[in-house]
Amino acid sequence: MKFEGYAPCLNSEPYKMSLSPRFIAFLIATLITVIMLTFLSFVPAADAAVLFVAGVSCFVGSYFFIFFTIDILVFREVNRIYENVQKLKIKDFHVSKRTLIKSVNPLKKLNTEISAYVTKKQKEIDELKRMEAFRREFLADVSHELKTPIFAAQGFIHTLLDGAKEDPVILDRFLGKAAKSLDGLDALVRDLVTLSQVESGDLRMNFATVDLKHITEDIFEQLESKAEKRGTKIKIKPKELDSCFVKADKQRITQVMTNLIDNAIKYGKDDGKIVVEFEEDKKYYQISIEDDGPGIPPEHLSRIFERFYRVDKSRSKETGGTGLGLAIVKHILNAHNSKISVSSRIEKGTKFSFRLEKANI
Numbered sequence: 001m002k003f004e005g006y007a008p009c010l011n012s013e014p015y016k017m018s019l020s021p022r023f024i025a026f027l028i029a030t031l032i033t034v035i036m037l038t039f040l041s042f043v044p045a046a047d048a049a050v051l052f053v054a055g056v057s058c059f060v061g062s063y064f065f066i067f068f069t070i071d072i073l074v075f076r077e078v079n080r081i082y083e084n085v086q087k088l089k090i091k092d093f094h095v096s097k098r099t100l101i102k103s104v105n106p107l108k109k110l111n112t113e114i115s116a117y118v119t120k121k122q123k124e125i126d127e128l129k130r131m132e133a134f135r136r137e138f139l140a141d142v143s144h145e146l147k148t149p150i151f152a153a154q155g156f157i158h159t160l161l162d163g164a165k166e167d168p169v170i171l172d173r174f175l176g177k178a179a180k181s182l183d184g185l186d187a188l189v190r191d192l193v194t195l196s197q198v199e200s201g202d203l204r205m206n207f208a209t210v211d212l213k214h215i216t217e218d219i220f221e222q223l224e225s226k227a228e229k230r231g232t233k234i235k236i237k238p239k240e241l242d243s244c245f246v247k248a249d250k251q252r253i254t255q256v257m258t259n260l261i262d263n264a265i266k267y268g269k270d271d272g273k274i275v276v277e278f279e280e281d282k283k284y285y286q287i288s289i290e291d292d293g294p295g296i297p298p299e300h301l302s303r304i305f306e307r308f309y310r311v312d313k314s315r316s317k318e319t320g321g322t323g324l325g326l327a328i329v330k331h332i333l334n335a336h337n338s339k340i341s342v343s344s345r346i347e348k349g350t351k352f353s354f355r356l357e358k359a360n361i
């Protein structure tokens with residue numbers, strides 16, 4: 001279906017002089033009076049006084065008769081149309097009767113009501129078009145991301161079946177690579193499931209009191225070998241912090257911290273430094289994850305929270321990311337009534353921060 005060029009084209013002044021019932025009544029009444037006077041002028045008994053009285057009474061009589069006839073007819077019909085538009089509007093937009101336009105002029109009322117209706121419908125159409133484009137793009141992205149690990153694993157396994165399995169070294173290496181591709185596929189599908197759950201609101205958050213400092217230390221341990229490989233140092237600030245008790249869903253907030261720290265390792269520089277900082281105020285903890293890596297160019301900053309968005313696609317591919325991590329982080333934090341913010345400077349580093357409500361302990 002094509003919607004281009006679909007724009008309301010409504011006359012905003014229906015009561016222009018040329019169309020008004022008054023003007024039409026005036027014209028017709030004048031015409032009738034002129035015709036009547038022309039005929040009367042041929043009657044010898046009709047003098048000027050008779051002609052004047054007949055002319056005036058004919059004009060006044062026909063003017064009011066025509067005016068009321070047109071007016072009543074137009075009013076009645078227009079009012080009926082107006083009532084139908086009202087019903088349509090109430091049904092389509094679930095508005096209350098009180099929000100409908102009130103005016104004594106039915107044409108004006110009808111015009112305004114239709115304009116408002118068309119504008120709202122146009123908005124709905126725009127939203128549907130946007131969602132349709134989004135759905136198409138998402139489907140293309142998902143199929144592309146699924147294709148890559150499947151093809152890779154398929155390639156390794158077929159090569160082995162075609163005879164390479166006879167060599168035990170190749171057998172081991174290719175099986176390892178196929179397994180890695182399938183692990184990637186598994187992680188991708190799990191991310192997609194989480195994303196669809198958080199986006200559809202199906203994911204129930206189990207809010208509890210959690211110690212975010214403890215969680216961060218656990219994540220450091222898990223990512224230790226990855227960080228060591230790159231020579232990255234990770235630390236918590238302030239050093240003397242004992243704990244950081246916040247209200248959060250433990251599993252989900254772990255996912256958030258893991259992705260942010262994992263990103264800082266993956267996209268930071270070799271031998272770099274990552275600082276996870278907990279700042280406390282009366283009601284909240286402000287949590288930030290900062291690296292001293294190459295940074296994110298400003299034109300990409302607003303887009304990194306979109307699904308599948310990666311700044312440097314080839315580099316992200318090397319590091320194995322699919323670009324779903326930050327989209328999930330954003331949604332999980334939204335469900336915690338929080339917002340993630342990012343600031344980055346080229347060659348200086350990137351800092352992600354968000355806040356969480358302190359737990360009452």
Ligand SMILES: Nc1ncnc2c1ncn2[C@@H]1O[C@H](COP(=O)(O)OP(=O)(O)OP(=O)(O)O)[C@@H](O)[C@H]1O
Pocket residue numbers: 191259263264267268291293294295296304309310311312316320321322323324325326327350
């Ligand atoms: N600390 C960072 N420094 C530089 N770039 C970053 C940083 N964090 C994220 N990015 C950029 O943002 C993109 C999106 O990050 P996101 O976490 O959503 O995806 P990913 O890490 O590539 O994949 P996934 O998290 O799904 O494994 C990354 O591909 C990377 O280009």
Ligand SMILES: [Mg+2]
Pocket residue numbers: 259262263321325326
């Ligand atoms: Mg990530």
